[in-house]
Amino acid sequence: xxxxxxKDFRFLLIVIALTMATPILLQPFPEGSVMAQFNAGYPDxxxxxxxxxxxxxxxxxxxxxxxxxxxxxxxxLGAGSYSxxxxxxxxxxxxxxxxxxxxIVSGLFALLIGYISLRRxxxxxxxxxxxxxxxxxxxxxxxxxxxxxxxxxxxxxxxDPRILGQQxxxxxxxxxxxxxxxxxxxxxxxxxxxWEFTFNAGYYFCAVIAILAFYLSLRIFRSPFGLMLxxxxxxxxxxxxxxxxSRPYTLAAFVISGMYAGLAGALLxxxxxxxxxxxxQWTASGEVxxxxxxxxxxxxxxxxxxxxFIKYFENIFSKINxxxxxxxxxxxxxxxxxxxxxxxxxxVGSGWHLTSGLLFMLVVIFLPGGLVEGGQRIAAxxxxxKADDDSDDAGHHPKQSPHVAE
Amino acid sequence: MDAxxxxxxxxxxxxxxxxxxxxGLTLIFGTLGVVNFAHGALxxxxxxxxxxxxxxxxxxxxxxxxxxxxxxxxxxxxxxxYIESWLGxxxxxxxxxxxxxxxxxxxxxxxxxxxxxMERGLIKHFYKxxxxxxxxxxxxxxIVLQELVKHYxxxxxxxxxxxxxFKGSFDFGVVLGFDPNLIIYPYWRMVxxxxxxxxxxxxFAFLQFTTFGMVVRAGMADRETVGLLGINIDKRFTIMxxxxxxxxxxxxxxxxxINSPNYHMGMDFLVLSFVVVVVGGMGSLPGAVLAGFMLGIxxxxxxxxxxxxxxxxxxxxxxxxxxxxxxxxxxxxxxGRKGVMxx
Numbered sequence: 198x199x200x201x202x203x204k205d206f207r208f209l210l211i212v213i214a215l216t217m218a219t220p221i222l223l224q225p226f227p228e229g230s231v232m233a234q235f236n237a238g239y240p241d242x243x244x245x246x247x248x249x250x251x252x253x254x255x256x257x258x259x260x261x262x263x264x265x266x267x268x269x270x271x272x273x274l275g276a277g278s279y280s281x282x283x284x285x286x287x288x289x290x291x292x293x294x295x296x297x298x299x300x301i302v303s304g305l306f307a308l309l310i311g312y313i314s315l316r317r318x319x320x321x322x323x324x325x326x327x328x329x330x331x332x333x334x335x336x337x338x339x340x341x342x343x344x345x346x347x348x349x350x351x352x353x354x355x356x357d358p359r360i361l362g363q364q365x366x367x368x369x370x371x372x373x374x375x376x377x378x379x380x381x382x383x384x385x386x387x388x389x390x391x392w393e394f395t396f397n398a399g400y401y402f403c404a405v406i407a408i409l410a411f412y413l414s415l416r417i418f419r420s421p422f423g424l425m426l427x428x429x430x431x432x433x434x435x436x437x438x439x440x441x442x443s444r445p446y447t448l449a450a451f452v453i454s455g456m457y458a459g460l461a462g463a464l465l466x467x468x469x470x471x472x473x474x475x476x477x478q479w480t481a482s483g484e485v486x487x488x489x490x491x492x493x494x495x496x497x498x499x500x501x502x503x504x505x506f507i508k509y510f511e512n513i514f515s516k517i518n519x520x521x522x523x524x525x526x527x528x529x530x531x532x533x534x535x536x537x538x539x540x541x542x543x544x545v546g547s548g549w550h551l552t553s554g555l556l557f558m559l560v561v562i563f564l565p566g567g568l569v570e571g572g573q574r575i576a577a578x579x580x581x582x583k584a585d586d587d588s589d590d591a592g593h594h595p596k597q598s599p600h601v602a603e
Numbered sequence: 604m605d606a607x608x609x610x611x612x613x614x615x616x617x618x619x620x621x622x623x624x625x626x627g628l629t630l631i632f633g634t635l636g637v638v639n640f641a642h643g644a645l646x647x648x649x650x651x652x653x654x655x656x657x658x659x660x661x662x663x664x665x666x667x668x669x670x671x672x673x674x675x676x677x678x679x680x681x682x683x684x685y686i687e688s689w690l691g692x693x694x695x696x697x698x699x700x701x702x703x704x705x706x707x708x709x710x711x712x713x714x715x716x717x718x719x720x721m722e723r724g725l726i727k728h729f730y731k732x733x734x735x736x737x738x739x740x741x742x743x744x745x746i747v748l749q750e751l752v753k754h755y756x757x758x759x760x761x762x763x764x765x766x767x768x769f770k771g772s773f774d775f776g777v778v779l780g781f782d783p784n785l786i787i788y789p790y791w792r793m794v795x796x797x798x799x800x801x802x803x804x805x806x807f808a809f810l811q812f813t814t815f816g817m818v819v820r821a822g823m824a825d826r827e828t829v830g831l832l833g834i835n836i837d838k839r840f841t842i843m844x845x846x847x848x849x850x851x852x853x854x855x856x857x858x859x860x861i862n863s864p865n866y867h868m869g870m871d872f873l874v875l876s877f878v879v880v881v882v883g884g885m886g887s888l889p890g891a892v893l894a895g896f897m898l899g900i901x902x903x904x905x906x907x908x909x910x911x912x913x914x915x916x917x918x919x920x921x922x923x924x925x926x927x928x929x930x931x932x933x934x935x936x937x938x939g940r941k942g943v944m945x946x
Binding site: 548 | 638725728734735736738739740742743744745746747749750751753754870874877878881915916919920923924926927930931934
């Protein structure tokens with residue numbers, strides 16, 4: 198089906214089902230309960246899951262398949278955001294033209310940067326991409342202010358022409374971003390008992406695009422082109438000796454992943470129509486590297502998992518403060534409680550970056566394959582245990598989920 | 604002419620910082636073959652050594668002076684640093700004033716220790732892993748160090764003054780026969796340049812004229828053979844890592860008065876220092892120094908007004924532009940050895 202074999206098709210169906218049910222799955226705790234702060238089923242966060250999932254999937258096409266570690270992918274994210282916002286300013290608040298222009302612009306931008314950077318490999322490639330991204334960031338901040346609006350960031354205003362759409366909404370504000378009239382911000386709330394599920398138009402729009410992006414990358418992974426990219430990662434010298442020029446392939450992979458990043462940038466702007474230079478900064482590039490590594494480089498599901506994991510815990514950790522910690526550890530003896538809280542304080546609130554840095558190091562050191570490899574190891578452990586001791590009641594172990602690595 | 608001279612002088616202090624950091628980076632790469640993205644964080648830790656020492660020295664106790672009152676009519680509280688009460692007000696004040704130079708002594712053991720722990724605890728396990736892994740893990744470490752500093756010192760830059768003796772500027776123009784006030788240069792920047800020159804000279808002399816340095820150089824050329832001769836080259840390389848960390852730290856200590864230390868200064872310098880290393884040639888010590896000063900001066904030239912009028916924004920991107928051209932035209936860098944990381 199759809200050019201996939203049965204296993205992959207089933208995998209795709211599972212991903213579609215999970216994505217569609219996200220607003221329900223991420224809201225496991227009833228409203229008002231103590232655990233409600235761990236819910237993640239609100240629109241803003243779910244949109245980020247989908248958008249950064251797209252970003253990481255795209256990055257994985259380059260890094261996972263060819264092994265070229267780009268430290269400058271945020272430049273394409275930023276370029277996508279800027280072009281989308283410009284479309285909102287000039288044409289209309291419909292998101293489609295913005296997304297199309299963003300993909301074209303970031304693709305051209307990636308073609309330019311990739312054409313130059315891919316002349317080198319290894320660490321030189323990383324530094325070249327980093328240099329280009331920093332250059333774009335510096336320029337966006339200073340000289341390109343007429344296009345990027347410098348430090349303030351690019352925003353939609355009431356005076357923008359918007360030749361195809363309305364300039365001012367009925368209530369006198371800037372009209373909201375929409376898809377042929379369907380407002381991105383509109384949500385449908387469904388209360389079920391103590392739970393309340395929010396189905397947001399923006400999230401479903403991002404989710405559909407994310408599924409398309411995922412499907413495309415699945416096809417790329419399974420195609421002869423994808424095989425060629427893997428060959429480049431395995432041994433580029435040998436590939437060159439067989440008489441193949443590998444650069445068109447790496448360049449194609451670079452441009453594709455740049456377009457994914459541009460798409461993600463455009464979606465960010467579609468959900469919240471503003472774009473700032475800090476989206477291009479190299480910390481943003483570092484974040485997508487982190488997501489991909491954390492999830493599992495070169496696997497299909499890894500980058501999405503990584504993006505979800507990072508965005509979820511970023512959200513949760515940032516919310517925890519000293520009072521919450523005191524509530525949690527109040528059962529400890531006083532002295533111990535203070536020590537525990539003193540330690541924990543480093544990692545929560547604004548200390549989230551410390552946690553993510555540590556996590557990142559631990560993953561690189563102990564689990565180079567990321568969460569997916571971790572899952573496989575645990576699955577393998579259970580398998581071995583079962584083989585060793587057949588009489589063991591299988592009911593004690595959680596049933597293995599159908600495991601999908603790639 | 605005077606404008607050109609002024610820009611060269613202006614470029615020297617930034618160039619010195621680039622050169623010192625790049626020297627350490629390339630030393631680590633040349634000896635251990637490790638790409639250290641946490642080197643900027645070492646520079647930052649050095650700068651915060653200066654901040655810490657200044658704070659420690661000015662720790663003070665409060666006394667109530669009943670003869671004076673503040674504007675609300677309460678008895679005035681007078682803060683006296685402990686050190687002034689121990690050593691007498693004059694000596695104490697002088698020591699506090701000189702805290703940044705004193706921090707050099709304070710920071711050397713700290714930086715050596717940090718470098719040693721970092722190498723033994725983390726980098727050691729990454730010799731055999733691909734460069735991408737080394738970049739990633741040291742990048743993570745850099746984030747961790749940076750966030751720890753942010754946690755304890757806050758996100759704002761902390762002004763750390765140079766000794767009073769070095770405040771003010773020197774009028775270079777008068778010495779060279781120009782009109783006064785044309786070429787003025789802050790004393791502390793001169794000190795920084797001289798200090799960097801001394802450190803660079805010391806590192807080169809250490810490598811060139813001591814037996815230890817000779818062994819290290821031999822190890823850089825052919826690690827295996829040196830190991831087969833029965834020399835524990837790993838131990839020496841670890842010490843070199845400590846020295847590289849100390850060089851970065853010292854660069855940071857002395858840079859504190861020029862630019863108030865903040866938690867992300869390391870990252871800001873790291874990207875540029877990597878570019879410097881690449882331009883100079885991976886693993887080439889003279890290349891790193893040369894490229895550091897060259898790019899520093901080039902950057903200050905690019906920020907001249909008439910150049911900015913012709914090419915707006917050039918001052919922001921000149922270093923990256925040079926790096927891109929060098930990498931494409933001569934990938935081994937200005938003074939890199941043939942065949943080292945040339946792909």
